[in-house]
Amino acid sequence: MAYIAVFVGSVRRDRKGIAVARxxxxxxxxxNHKVYFIDPMELDLPLLDRMYKEMENPSEKLVQLRDKIKNAEGYIPVTPEYNRSTSSALKNTLDYFLEEYYFKPSAIVxxxxxxxAGINAAQQLRLIFAELGSPSIPSSFAIPRVHKVFDEKGNLVDESYDKRISKFLDEFEWYVNALTFQRSKGTPY
Incomplete structure:
Protein backbone atom coordinates (compact mmCIF):
# COMPACT_ATOMS: atom_id res chain seq x y z
CA MET A 1 0.00 0.00 0.00
CA ALA A 2 1.21 3.48 -0.88
CA TYR A 3 -0.15 7.00 -0.68
CA ILE A 4 -0.73 8.32 -4.19
CA ALA A 5 -1.83 11.83 -5.18
CA VAL A 6 -4.05 12.00 -8.26
CA PHE A 7 -4.27 15.47 -9.80
CA VAL A 8 -7.26 16.48 -11.93
CA GLY A 9 -6.04 18.67 -14.76
CA SER A 10 -9.18 20.44 -15.93
CA VAL A 11 -11.59 22.90 -14.38
CA ARG A 12 -13.81 23.26 -17.43
CA ARG A 13 -17.54 22.98 -16.89
CA ASP A 14 -17.97 19.90 -19.13
CA ARG A 15 -14.61 18.33 -18.32
CA LYS A 16 -14.12 14.72 -19.36
CA GLY A 17 -11.00 14.36 -17.26
CA ILE A 18 -12.94 14.02 -14.02
CA ALA A 19 -14.20 10.61 -15.22
CA VAL A 20 -10.64 9.59 -16.09
CA ALA A 21 -9.31 10.77 -12.71
CA ARG A 22 -12.08 8.99 -10.77
CA ASN A 32 -5.10 -1.08 -1.75
CA HIS A 33 -3.50 2.33 -2.21
CA LYS A 34 -4.64 5.40 -0.29
CA VAL A 35 -5.53 8.10 -2.81
CA TYR A 36 -5.33 11.83 -2.27
CA PHE A 37 -7.72 13.20 -4.90
CA ILE A 38 -6.60 16.72 -5.79
CA ASP A 39 -9.11 18.70 -7.83
CA PRO A 40 -8.23 22.35 -8.61
CA MET A 41 -11.94 23.05 -8.93
CA GLU A 42 -12.40 22.25 -5.24
CA LEU A 43 -9.22 24.07 -4.19
CA ASP A 44 -10.06 27.36 -5.92
CA LEU A 45 -6.41 28.46 -5.63
CA PRO A 46 -5.53 31.98 -6.75
CA LEU A 47 -2.92 32.40 -9.46
CA LEU A 48 0.44 31.71 -7.86
CA ASP A 49 2.00 34.76 -6.24
CA ARG A 50 4.09 33.03 -3.56
CA MET A 51 5.06 29.40 -3.12
CA TYR A 52 3.83 27.68 0.03
CA LYS A 53 7.28 27.89 1.64
CA GLU A 54 7.26 31.68 1.15
CA MET A 55 3.90 32.24 2.84
CA GLU A 56 3.58 33.49 6.40
CA ASN A 57 -0.03 32.41 6.93
CA PRO A 58 -1.16 29.84 4.34
CA SER A 59 -4.85 28.99 4.31
CA GLU A 60 -6.03 25.77 5.94
CA LYS A 61 -6.93 24.45 2.47
CA LEU A 62 -3.35 25.06 1.32
CA VAL A 63 -1.90 23.44 4.45
CA GLN A 64 -4.02 20.34 3.78
CA LEU A 65 -2.91 20.30 0.14
CA ARG A 66 0.74 20.54 1.18
CA ASP A 67 0.30 17.63 3.60
CA LYS A 68 -1.20 15.48 0.85
CA ILE A 69 1.60 16.26 -1.58
CA LYS A 70 4.30 15.82 1.05
CA ASN A 71 2.86 12.51 2.32
CA ALA A 72 2.25 11.05 -1.13
CA GLU A 73 4.75 8.47 -2.35
CA GLY A 74 3.90 9.04 -6.01
CA TYR A 75 1.88 11.31 -8.26
CA ILE A 76 -0.50 10.76 -11.15
CA PRO A 77 -1.52 13.90 -13.02
CA VAL A 78 -4.51 13.44 -15.32
CA THR A 79 -4.07 16.09 -17.99
CA PRO A 80 -6.02 17.43 -20.93
CA GLU A 81 -4.14 19.08 -23.76
CA TYR A 82 -4.68 22.79 -24.28
CA ASN A 83 -2.62 24.41 -27.03
CA ARG A 84 -0.04 21.60 -27.05
CA SER A 85 0.53 21.77 -23.30
CA THR A 86 -1.06 20.96 -19.98
CA SER A 87 -3.74 23.12 -18.42
CA SER A 88 -2.94 26.27 -16.49
CA ALA A 89 -5.08 25.00 -13.59
CA LEU A 90 -2.89 21.91 -13.17
CA LYS A 91 0.34 23.87 -13.56
CA ASN A 92 -0.81 26.44 -11.01
CA THR A 93 -1.67 23.70 -8.49
CA LEU A 94 1.68 21.96 -8.93
CA ASP A 95 3.75 25.14 -8.66
CA TYR A 96 2.78 25.99 -5.08
CA PHE A 97 5.26 23.36 -3.88
CA LEU A 98 8.73 22.03 -4.68
CA GLU A 99 10.65 20.02 -2.07
CA GLU A 100 7.51 18.08 -1.21
CA TYR A 101 7.83 16.23 -4.55
CA TYR A 102 11.50 15.29 -4.31
CA PHE A 103 12.58 11.71 -5.07
CA LYS A 104 9.07 10.37 -5.69
CA PRO A 105 7.87 9.10 -9.08
CA SER A 106 5.15 10.48 -11.28
CA ALA A 107 3.09 8.67 -13.90
CA ILE A 108 1.33 10.76 -16.50
CA VAL A 109 -2.18 10.15 -17.81
CA ALA A 117 -4.70 11.75 -26.70
CA GLY A 118 -2.90 14.70 -25.14
CA ILE A 119 0.61 13.42 -25.87
CA ASN A 120 1.98 16.97 -26.18
CA ALA A 121 0.67 17.79 -22.70
CA ALA A 122 2.22 14.58 -21.37
CA GLN A 123 5.61 15.59 -22.77
CA GLN A 124 5.33 19.02 -21.16
CA LEU A 125 4.46 17.41 -17.84
CA ARG A 126 7.58 15.24 -18.05
CA LEU A 127 9.65 18.43 -18.04
CA ILE A 128 7.63 19.95 -15.21
CA PHE A 129 7.81 16.88 -12.96
CA ALA A 130 11.54 16.49 -13.67
CA GLU A 131 12.05 20.04 -12.40
CA LEU A 132 9.90 19.26 -9.36
CA GLY A 133 12.24 16.37 -8.53
CA SER A 134 9.61 13.76 -9.34
CA PRO A 135 10.81 11.82 -12.40
CA SER A 136 8.15 10.35 -14.64
CA ILE A 137 8.09 6.64 -15.32
CA PRO A 138 9.02 5.73 -18.92
CA SER A 139 5.45 4.84 -19.93
CA SER A 140 2.59 7.27 -20.13
CA PHE A 141 -1.09 6.42 -20.38
CA ALA A 142 -2.85 8.18 -23.26
CA ILE A 143 -6.59 8.08 -23.88
CA PRO A 144 -7.65 9.21 -27.36
CA ARG A 145 -11.30 9.99 -28.08
CA VAL A 146 -12.03 10.13 -24.37
CA HIS A 147 -15.73 10.75 -25.04
CA LYS A 148 -15.94 7.23 -26.54
CA VAL A 149 -14.01 5.57 -23.70
CA PHE A 150 -16.21 6.91 -20.88
CA ASP A 151 -19.96 7.50 -21.02
CA GLU A 152 -21.76 10.65 -19.86
CA LYS A 153 -21.94 9.29 -16.30
CA GLY A 154 -18.21 8.65 -16.19
CA ASN A 155 -18.39 4.87 -16.60
CA LEU A 156 -15.73 3.08 -18.60
CA VAL A 157 -17.25 1.68 -21.79
CA ASP A 158 -14.10 0.39 -23.50
CA GLU A 159 -12.92 -2.51 -21.33
CA SER A 160 -9.61 -2.81 -23.16
CA TYR A 161 -8.45 0.06 -20.94
CA ASP A 162 -8.65 -2.16 -17.85
CA LYS A 163 -5.83 -4.34 -19.19
CA ARG A 164 -3.77 -1.34 -20.28
CA ILE A 165 -4.11 0.45 -16.94
CA SER A 166 -3.07 -2.69 -15.08
CA LYS A 167 0.30 -2.80 -16.84
CA PHE A 168 0.77 0.95 -16.42
CA LEU A 169 0.09 0.78 -12.68
CA ASP A 170 2.37 -2.26 -12.32
CA GLU A 171 5.21 -0.14 -13.72
CA PHE A 172 4.30 2.85 -11.54
CA GLU A 173 4.19 0.69 -8.40
CA TRP A 174 7.65 -0.67 -9.22
CA TYR A 175 9.01 2.88 -9.26
CA VAL A 176 7.08 3.85 -6.11
CA ASN A 177 8.58 0.86 -4.29
CA ALA A 178 12.09 1.46 -5.62
CA LEU A 179 12.17 5.15 -4.73
CA THR A 180 10.50 4.58 -1.35
CA PHE A 181 13.25 2.07 -0.52
CA GLN A 182 15.98 4.45 -1.65
CA ARG A 183 14.49 7.37 0.34
CA SER A 184 14.53 5.17 3.44
CA LYS A 185 18.32 5.02 3.06
CA GLY A 186 18.58 8.80 2.65
CA THR A 187 18.55 11.27 -0.21
CA PRO A 188 21.34 13.24 -1.88
CA TYR A 189 19.96 16.49 -0.41
Whole structure:
Protein backbone atom coordinates (compact mmCIF):
# COMPACT_ATOMS: atom_id res chain seq x y z
CA MET A 1 0.00 0.00 0.00
CA ALA A 2 1.21 3.48 -0.88
CA TYR A 3 -0.15 7.00 -0.68
CA ILE A 4 -0.73 8.32 -4.19
CA ALA A 5 -1.83 11.83 -5.18
CA VAL A 6 -4.05 12.00 -8.26
CA PHE A 7 -4.27 15.47 -9.80
CA VAL A 8 -7.26 16.48 -11.93
CA GLY A 9 -6.04 18.67 -14.76
CA SER A 10 -9.18 20.44 -15.93
CA VAL A 11 -11.59 22.90 -14.38
CA ARG A 12 -13.81 23.26 -17.43
CA ARG A 13 -17.54 22.98 -16.89
CA ASP A 14 -17.97 19.90 -19.13
CA ARG A 15 -14.61 18.33 -18.32
CA LYS A 16 -14.12 14.72 -19.36
CA GLY A 17 -11.00 14.36 -17.26
CA ILE A 18 -12.94 14.02 -14.02
CA ALA A 19 -14.20 10.61 -15.22
CA VAL A 20 -10.64 9.59 -16.09
CA ALA A 21 -9.31 10.77 -12.71
CA ARG A 22 -12.08 8.99 -10.77
CA UNK A 23 -11.38 5.80 -12.73
CA UNK A 24 -7.66 6.07 -11.92
CA UNK A 25 -8.59 6.62 -8.26
CA UNK A 26 -10.76 3.48 -8.30
CA UNK A 27 -8.01 1.40 -9.94
CA UNK A 28 -5.49 2.53 -7.31
CA UNK A 29 -7.92 1.78 -4.48
CA UNK A 30 -8.49 -1.71 -5.91
CA UNK A 31 -4.74 -2.19 -5.40
CA ASN A 32 -5.10 -1.08 -1.75
CA HIS A 33 -3.50 2.33 -2.21
CA LYS A 34 -4.64 5.40 -0.29
CA VAL A 35 -5.53 8.10 -2.81
CA TYR A 36 -5.33 11.83 -2.27
CA PHE A 37 -7.72 13.20 -4.90
CA ILE A 38 -6.60 16.72 -5.79
CA ASP A 39 -9.11 18.70 -7.83
CA PRO A 40 -8.23 22.35 -8.61
CA MET A 41 -11.94 23.05 -8.93
CA GLU A 42 -12.40 22.25 -5.24
CA LEU A 43 -9.22 24.07 -4.19
CA ASP A 44 -10.06 27.36 -5.92
CA LEU A 45 -6.41 28.46 -5.63
CA PRO A 46 -5.53 31.98 -6.75
CA LEU A 47 -2.92 32.40 -9.46
CA LEU A 48 0.44 31.71 -7.86
CA ASP A 49 2.00 34.76 -6.24
CA ARG A 50 4.09 33.03 -3.56
CA MET A 51 5.06 29.40 -3.12
CA TYR A 52 3.83 27.68 0.03
CA LYS A 53 7.28 27.89 1.64
CA GLU A 54 7.26 31.68 1.15
CA MET A 55 3.90 32.24 2.84
CA GLU A 56 3.58 33.49 6.40
CA ASN A 57 -0.03 32.41 6.93
CA PRO A 58 -1.16 29.84 4.34
CA SER A 59 -4.85 28.99 4.31
CA GLU A 60 -6.03 25.77 5.94
CA LYS A 61 -6.93 24.45 2.47
CA LEU A 62 -3.35 25.06 1.32
CA VAL A 63 -1.90 23.44 4.45
CA GLN A 64 -4.02 20.34 3.78
CA LEU A 65 -2.91 20.30 0.14
CA ARG A 66 0.74 20.54 1.18
CA ASP A 67 0.30 17.63 3.60
CA LYS A 68 -1.20 15.48 0.85
CA ILE A 69 1.60 16.26 -1.58
CA LYS A 70 4.30 15.82 1.05
CA ASN A 71 2.86 12.51 2.32
CA ALA A 72 2.25 11.05 -1.13
CA GLU A 73 4.75 8.47 -2.35
CA GLY A 74 3.90 9.04 -6.01
CA TYR A 75 1.88 11.31 -8.26
CA ILE A 76 -0.50 10.76 -11.15
CA PRO A 77 -1.52 13.90 -13.02
CA VAL A 78 -4.51 13.44 -15.32
CA THR A 79 -4.07 16.09 -17.99
CA PRO A 80 -6.02 17.43 -20.93
CA GLU A 81 -4.14 19.08 -23.76
CA TYR A 82 -4.68 22.79 -24.28
CA ASN A 83 -2.62 24.41 -27.03
CA ARG A 84 -0.04 21.60 -27.05
CA SER A 85 0.53 21.77 -23.30
CA THR A 86 -1.06 20.96 -19.98
CA SER A 87 -3.74 23.12 -18.42
CA SER A 88 -2.94 26.27 -16.49
CA ALA A 89 -5.08 25.00 -13.59
CA LEU A 90 -2.89 21.91 -13.17
CA LYS A 91 0.34 23.87 -13.56
CA ASN A 92 -0.81 26.44 -11.01
CA THR A 93 -1.67 23.70 -8.49
CA LEU A 94 1.68 21.96 -8.93
CA ASP A 95 3.75 25.14 -8.66
CA TYR A 96 2.78 25.99 -5.08
CA PHE A 97 5.26 23.36 -3.88
CA LEU A 98 8.73 22.03 -4.68
CA GLU A 99 10.65 20.02 -2.07
CA GLU A 100 7.51 18.08 -1.21
CA TYR A 101 7.83 16.23 -4.55
CA TYR A 102 11.50 15.29 -4.31
CA PHE A 103 12.58 11.71 -5.07
CA LYS A 104 9.07 10.37 -5.69
CA PRO A 105 7.87 9.10 -9.08
CA SER A 106 5.15 10.48 -11.28
CA ALA A 107 3.09 8.67 -13.90
CA ILE A 108 1.33 10.76 -16.50
CA VAL A 109 -2.18 10.15 -17.81
CA UNK A 110 -3.35 12.27 -20.74
CA UNK A 111 -6.53 12.42 -22.77
CA UNK A 112 -8.23 14.35 -25.53
CA UNK A 113 -11.24 14.12 -27.82
CA UNK A 114 -8.87 13.63 -30.77
CA UNK A 115 -6.56 10.86 -31.89
CA UNK A 116 -3.38 12.15 -30.25
CA ALA A 117 -4.70 11.75 -26.70
CA GLY A 118 -2.90 14.70 -25.14
CA ILE A 119 0.61 13.42 -25.87
CA ASN A 120 1.98 16.97 -26.18
CA ALA A 121 0.67 17.79 -22.70
CA ALA A 122 2.22 14.58 -21.37
CA GLN A 123 5.61 15.59 -22.77
CA GLN A 124 5.33 19.02 -21.16
CA LEU A 125 4.46 17.41 -17.84
CA ARG A 126 7.58 15.24 -18.05
CA LEU A 127 9.65 18.43 -18.04
CA ILE A 128 7.63 19.95 -15.21
CA PHE A 129 7.81 16.88 -12.96
CA ALA A 130 11.54 16.49 -13.67
CA GLU A 131 12.05 20.04 -12.40
CA LEU A 132 9.90 19.26 -9.36
CA GLY A 133 12.24 16.37 -8.53
CA SER A 134 9.61 13.76 -9.34
CA PRO A 135 10.81 11.82 -12.40
CA SER A 136 8.15 10.35 -14.64
CA ILE A 137 8.09 6.64 -15.32
CA PRO A 138 9.02 5.73 -18.92
CA SER A 139 5.45 4.84 -19.93
CA SER A 140 2.59 7.27 -20.13
CA PHE A 141 -1.09 6.42 -20.38
CA ALA A 142 -2.85 8.18 -23.26
CA ILE A 143 -6.59 8.08 -23.88
CA PRO A 144 -7.65 9.21 -27.36
CA ARG A 145 -11.30 9.99 -28.08
CA VAL A 146 -12.03 10.13 -24.37
CA HIS A 147 -15.73 10.75 -25.04
CA LYS A 148 -15.94 7.23 -26.54
CA VAL A 149 -14.01 5.57 -23.70
CA PHE A 150 -16.21 6.91 -20.88
CA ASP A 151 -19.96 7.50 -21.02
CA GLU A 152 -21.76 10.65 -19.86
CA LYS A 153 -21.94 9.29 -16.30
CA GLY A 154 -18.21 8.65 -16.19
CA ASN A 155 -18.39 4.87 -16.60
CA LEU A 156 -15.73 3.08 -18.60
CA VAL A 157 -17.25 1.68 -21.79
CA ASP A 158 -14.10 0.39 -23.50
CA GLU A 159 -12.92 -2.51 -21.33
CA SER A 160 -9.61 -2.81 -23.16
CA TYR A 161 -8.45 0.06 -20.94
CA ASP A 162 -8.65 -2.16 -17.85
CA LYS A 163 -5.83 -4.34 -19.19
CA ARG A 164 -3.77 -1.34 -20.28
CA ILE A 165 -4.11 0.45 -16.94
CA SER A 166 -3.07 -2.69 -15.08
CA LYS A 167 0.30 -2.80 -16.84
CA PHE A 168 0.77 0.95 -16.42
CA LEU A 169 0.09 0.78 -12.68
CA ASP A 170 2.37 -2.26 -12.32
CA GLU A 171 5.21 -0.14 -13.72
CA PHE A 172 4.30 2.85 -11.54
CA GLU A 173 4.19 0.69 -8.40
CA TRP A 174 7.65 -0.67 -9.22
CA TYR A 175 9.01 2.88 -9.26
CA VAL A 176 7.08 3.85 -6.11
CA ASN A 177 8.58 0.86 -4.29
CA ALA A 178 12.09 1.46 -5.62
CA LEU A 179 12.17 5.15 -4.73
CA THR A 180 10.50 4.58 -1.35
CA PHE A 181 13.25 2.07 -0.52
CA GLN A 182 15.98 4.45 -1.65
CA ARG A 183 14.49 7.37 0.34
CA SER A 184 14.53 5.17 3.44
CA LYS A 185 18.32 5.02 3.06
CA GLY A 186 18.58 8.80 2.65
CA THR A 187 18.55 11.27 -0.21
CA PRO A 188 21.34 13.24 -1.88
CA TYR A 189 19.96 16.49 -0.41
Missing amino acids: WIEKKLQER SYSPGMF
